[in-house]
Amino acid sequence: MLEIRGLDAAYGDARVLSGVTLSVGPGEIVALLGPNGAGKSTLLGCIAGLVRPRAGTIRWDGEDLATVGPHLIVERGLATVPEGRRLFGTMTVEDNLELGAFSPRARAARGSSLERVFALFPDLQARRRQIVRALSGGQQQMVAVGRALMASPRLLMLDEPSLGLAPRLVRAILDALVEINRAGVAIFLVEQNVRAALTLAHRAYILEGGRIVGEGGGAALLRDPHVRRAYLGPLAVRE
Amino acid sequence: MSLRIAASERAWTLAILAGFAALAPLPLLVRRDDVLNFVLLVLLSITMAQSWNIIAGYAGQVNLGHAAFFGLGALTARTLWIGGAPVVLAMAAGALVATAFALLIGAAAFRLRGAYFAIGTLALGEILRTTVGNVLPEISTLPAATIGAYRLSQRYYLALALAALSVIAVAALAGSRLGLGMQAIREDEGAAEASGVAALSLKLRALALSTGLAGAAGGLFAYYHISYYPSHPFAPHWTFEALLMTFIGGVGTLQGPVLGAVLYVFLKEYLTVRWVDFHLLIFGVLFIAIVLIFPGGLVQAAEGARRRLTRRPGRTT
Amino acid sequence: MSVLAQQIVLGLLIGGLYGLAAAGLSLVFGVLKVLDVAHGELIMLGGYGAFWLFALLGWDPFASLLVVIPGSLLLGAVLYAVLFGFVVRAGEEARIKNSLLVGFGLALALHALAVRLWTADDRSITTSYGGAVLTVGDLSIPVIRLLSLLVALALIVSLHLLLARWRWGKAIRATAEDWQAALLTGIDVRRAYLLAFAIGTALAGAAGTLVSVGYSISPSMGLEWTLKALIVVVLAGLGSMLGTFVAGLFLGVAEALSAAAFGGPYREVVGLVIFVVVLVLRPRGLFGR
Numbered sequence: 001m002l003e004i005r006g007l008d009a010a011y012g013d014a015r016v017l018s019g020v021t022l023s024v025g026p027g028e029i030v031a032l033l034g035p036n037g038a039g040k041s042t043l044l045g046c047i048a049g050l051v052r053p054r055a056g057t058i059r060w061d062g063e064d065l066a067t068v069g070p071h072l073i074v075e076r077g078l079a080t081v082p083e084g085r086r087l088f089g090t091m092t093v094e095d096n097l098e099l100g101a102f103s104p105r106a107r108a109a110r111g112s113s114l115e116r117v118f119a120l121f122p123d124l125q126a127r128r129r130q131i132v133r134a135l136s137g138g139q140q141q142m143v144a145v146g147r148a149l150m151a152s153p154r155l156l157m158l159d160e161p162s163l164g165l166a167p168r169l170v171r172a173i174l175d176a177l178v179e180i181n182r183a184g185v186a187i188f189l190v191e192q193n194v195r196a197a198l199t200l201a202h203r204a205y206i207l208e209g210g211r212i213v214g215e216g217g218g219a220a221l222l223r224d225p226h227v228r229r230a231y232l233g234p235l236a237v238r239e
Numbered sequence: 240m241s242l243r244i245a246a247s248e249r250a251w252t253l254a255i256l257a258g259f260a261a262l263a264p265l266p267l268l269v270r271r272d273d274v275l276n277f278v279l280l281v282l283l284s285i286t287m288a289q290s291w292n293i294i295a296g297y298a299g300q301v302n303l304g305h306a307a308f309f310g311l312g313a314l315t316a317r318t319l320w321i322g323g324a325p326v327v328l329a330m331a332a333g334a335l336v337a338t339a340f341a342l343l344i345g346a347a348a349f350r351l352r353g354a355y356f357a358i359g360t361l362a363l364g365e366i367l368r369t370t371v372g373n374v375l376p377e378i379s380t381l382p383a384a385t386i387g388a389y390r391l392s393q394r395y396y397l398a399l400a401l402a403a404l405s406v407i408a409v410a411a412l413a414g415s416r417l418g419l420g421m422q423a424i425r426e427d428e429g430a431a432e433a434s435g436v437a438a439l440s441l442k443l444r445a446l447a448l449s450t451g452l453a454g455a456a457g458g459l460f461a462y463y464h465i466s467y468y469p470s471h472p473f474a475p476h477w478t479f480e481a482l483l484m485t486f487i488g489g490v491g492t493l494q495g496p497v498l499g500a501v502l503y504v505f506l507k508e509y510l511t512v513r514w515v516d517f518h519l520l521i522f523g524v525l526f527i528a529i530v531l532i533f534p535g536g537l538v539q540a541a542e543g544a545r546r547r548l549t550r551r552p553g554r555t556t
Numbered sequence: 557m558s559v560l561a562q563q564i565v566l567g568l569l570i571g572g573l574y575g576l577a578a579a580g581l582s583l584v585f586g587v588l589k590v591l592d593v594a595h596g597e598l599i600m601l602g603g604y605g606a607f608w609l610f611a612l613l614g615w616d617p618f619a620s621l622l623v624v625i626p627g628s629l630l631l632g633a634v635l636y637a638v639l640f641g642f643v644v645r646a647g648e649e650a651r652i653k654n655s656l657l658v659g660f661g662l663a664l665a666l667h668a669l670a671v672r673l674w675t676a677d678d679r680s681i682t683t684s685y686g687g688a689v690l691t692v693g694d695l696s697i698p699v700i701r702l703l704s705l706l707v708a709l710a711l712i713v714s715l716h717l718l719l720a721r722w723r724w725g726k727a728i729r730a731t732a733e734d735w736q737a738a739l740l741t742g743i744d745v746r747r748a749y750l751l752a753f754a755i756g757t758a759l760a761g762a763a764g765t766l767v768s769v770g771y772s773i774s775p776s777m778g779l780e781w782t783l784k785a786l787i788v789v790v791l792a793g794l795g796s797m798l799g800t801f802v803a804g805l806f807l808g809v810a811e812a813l814s815a816a817a818f819g820g821p822y823r824e825v826v827g828l829v830i831f832v833v834v835l836v837l838r839p840r841g842l843f844g845r
Contacts, residue, residue, distance in 0.1 A: 050736055074742030086737035088730045090795065099730050102723075103742035151742060301653065347836045354591050354652040358786055359835045362828045365783060369828075373821040475779060479664070486657070515676075516668045523665030530657045531642050 001026050001186060002047070002078075002155060007056035009042050009210075016042045017210045020056070024155060029177070029187045031197040031218065033231060034207035040190045041083050043207065044159050047188075048080045049073045075103040079153035083160050083190075085144040089133035093124055096132055096143050100150030109152050116183075117146040120176050138169035145176060155186045162193050174200060194231040198222045251494040252410040259403050266392035275395050279463065281504045282398040283456060284484060288496035289405035290452035291481035296491035297409075297418055298445035299425025300349075301357040303478055304364030308337040308450035310371065310473030312457025317379060317469075320462060326397070330458030337454025338447045345443045352428070364475060372470035380466035394463045401459055405452050409493050412448070421445050425491070483522050486529055489538030498537055558694035563812040565695055571808020572705035573766055575801035577781055578788030579712055580759030586794040587732040587752035588644055590655030594662040596782030598757050601666065602628055602764025603773035604674055610681045617681045617769045618707065624761045632757025635662070636750045644749055663778055670775035680772040701770040711762055712801045715755070719797065728752050732794075780824075787831040 002024040009017040016039045024030045034040050045051035047058055049070030058065045060076055068076065079100075088096050097117060101110045118125040121142040127135065132143055141161060148156055158177070162170040174196055181187050191197035198204055198218045206214035206227065214226065221227050262282075266275060287309065294302050312333030320329040344363065351359045381389070412418040420441045423431035432438045457472055480503065488499025507518040533540045581595045592598075605624045609615040615623075639662065643655045688699040719725040724747075731738040731748040739745050767773055767781075784807065792803035807827050814826035 071744045080740045366828045519664045520668035523661045527661035
């Protein structure tokens with residue numbers, strides 16, 4: 001479904017991605033792991049059309065996304081929950097969700113999408129008329145995921161959805177992702193919480209210094225010594 | 240590379256100064272006042288453009304209140320000169336007052352960055368213009384005795400000297416540590432400060448030099464014109480003309496403002512005969528094209544053309 | 557006392573037009589992050605549009621709004637397509653500086669064009685009911701200025717509703733808040749820019765029409781009105797159109813009071829002084845988020 005080949009990206013002279021090749025199939029949950037500054041957010045930015053790659057191709061259902069205007073990528077069924085949520089803070093929950101369904105295809109399904117989001121996050125229904133800025137971090141993250149779901153995506157990309165949230169809320173968000181996936185939506189997840197991400201994911205890639213240095217099934221990577229040393233901390237190694 | 244730029248700048252300085260030297264005997268050769276008036280206008284424009292170029296072109300601070308300093312120089316010099324002071328002293332005092340005022344407001348004004356500095360200084364200029372217009376509403380005319388002794392050639396030589404001074408000042412600045420520091424601020428103020436450039440101090444020095452020249456130019460204006468409203472030299476078009484000439488010639492270069500001023504005054508004089516303010520339509524459009532297509536002005540456009548011409552033979556062989 | 561009250565009323569009447577003039581600038585600045593210093597010239601063009609319709613076709617200036625507003629909308633779209641659409645491609649810092657310069661060039665060109673088309677003289681539209689005055693107690697209120705104020709208020713309220721309710725209105729607000737996030741939700745940000753610029757120009761055109769009725773217009777009015785609009789935007793901050801309108805009223809009253817206190821010629825100075833002081837005290841906070 002999503003096929004990335006030999007992707008290079010840079011900011012000015014600073015190279016951020018080198019020859020990244022990866023894929024996400026229908027219905028899959030794929031995690032992208034790596035230290036800060038590895039280029040994970042840049043990779044998502046390239047897919048979403050915010051960052052123009054230097055070289056390489058990003059194909060979606062065989063179509064080269066470089067030829068698709070950034071605002072039309074959502075229309076194709078690729079929705080993003082950006083790092084730091086990036087909600088429209090001065091607007092209501094409802095407005096944010098409605099803007100998520102801005103593209104024509106999503107707008108047609110607006111009613112059922114809204115029901116789906118409220119079923120997933122009942123909290124939001126009660127707060128639909130509240131200004132987003134006044135919500136708690138966890139609620140805001142729910143709005144962010146909800147806004148992306150309103151686009152009726154076939155692939156949902158999330159950049160650090162659990163960042164800065166209390167463990168209980170992290171659990172709630174990750175549970176919601178499993179739920180979303182069960183409905184047939186593929187998920188591409190960038191996550192700091194490596195153990196949780198690997199438990200969730202069918203497959204995972206490891207990005208270090210802008211290169212893919214590892215790839216495998218979620219469970220297999222959880223046992224991998226490099227992964228354990230680098231991402232699961234000393235406690236995990238002793239286990 | 241930097242040596243070559245310095246060499247080309249030296250060549251331009253010499254060429255421009257040679258041009259000024261060639262203009263020096265003009266009052267002896269030409270008896271027509273209109274020719275002298277025209278050249279004087281070109282010289283005054285060069286001074287204004289070059290003075291604006293220092294703060295905007297080199298230090299990167301788009302000062303839209305430049306007319307205020309021209310006006311202060313004119314006001315001071317006119318008052319002292321009519322009061323009996325020698326004209327050169329009066330002009331120096333005008334420059335001094337303009338600089339003093341600039342330093343007074345500078346620290347506050349430089350709290351503003353980029354476009355905010357531009358609109359803040361624009362408002363400042365308008366405050367001064369309106370206030371001077373309110374306090375001194377009467378037209379200022381020279382006393383009859385002074386008009387009787389009026390010699391255009393004296394004004395002409397002063398304008399020539401001032402234009403030469405402005406070119407020499409920019410030439411000296413361009414290669415100096417001071418000038419390099421200013422250009423670092425223009426490119427990226429944060430990065431310049433991080434690498435040890437004292438941004439505020441340098442910007443103040445650029446402003447002092449720039450407004451000093453503008454004040455002197457105002458003094459010349461006061462010495463040159465027989466009668467005008469005291470608020471006239473504060474009018475924003477003095478700023479706007481300096482900006483246009485500098486940008487169209489090539490902002491942040493030595494020769495750009497000189498070329499821009501010559502072109503501007505020629506076009507303005509030529510077109511005004513048929514259509515008042517038509518030159519502003521052409522220059523407005525030209526200016527937009529420069530900003531969007533050739534941010535370096537005519538200097539950059541010429542450079543690009545030359546490079547393409549010199550490269551072509553190499554490619555065919 | 558009644559003289560002062562009369563001044564305040566006149567200040568409120570002109571202040572409504574300041575608010576309308578500023579609303580367009582605020583919208584363009586807030587959404588595109590460009591500073592269009594030719595906004596005053598766009599107001600001027602709106603004024604001359606109404607003047608032409610009145611002089612050539614005998615149209616009532618308020619009725620001519622029905623033509624001036626769509627005409628300005630179209631003009632704004634064209635200006636965006638040929639000028640400001642290129643400016644917004646630059647990064648934030650270069651964008652605002654370039655917009656200032658492009659706007660400046662545009663202002664010069666439009667000014668020269670207006671001198672050519674309509675001469676440099678002051679003009680105003682004199683309708684049959686132009687002299688009517690409403691008397692309330694000691695106060696006399698020129699009917700035509702009162703009508704202008706009400707029209708300005710109606711336009712501001714419509715704009716507010718448009719931004720709050722309309723799908724693209726919300727898209728414009730979303731773009732103003734975070735254009736990248738807007739792009740990620742599938743909003744065509746370029747189109748939101750185009751709409752915002754066109755609407756901003758339409759507001760300028762409407763303001764110009766109202767100025768030509770109750771007051772006077774001339775080719776050189778641009779800079780003064782750009783400054784008035786900037787002052788109001790600085791006072792009101794970005795985001796709320798109703799707030800901008802109120803700030804416009806405030807400026808009108810402040811000018812009237814300072815004219816009463818220091819004499820007529822100083823009415824222009826007070827706004828500029830407020831502007832510079834606020835700008836220096838809050839150098840970034842005003843426009844930035």
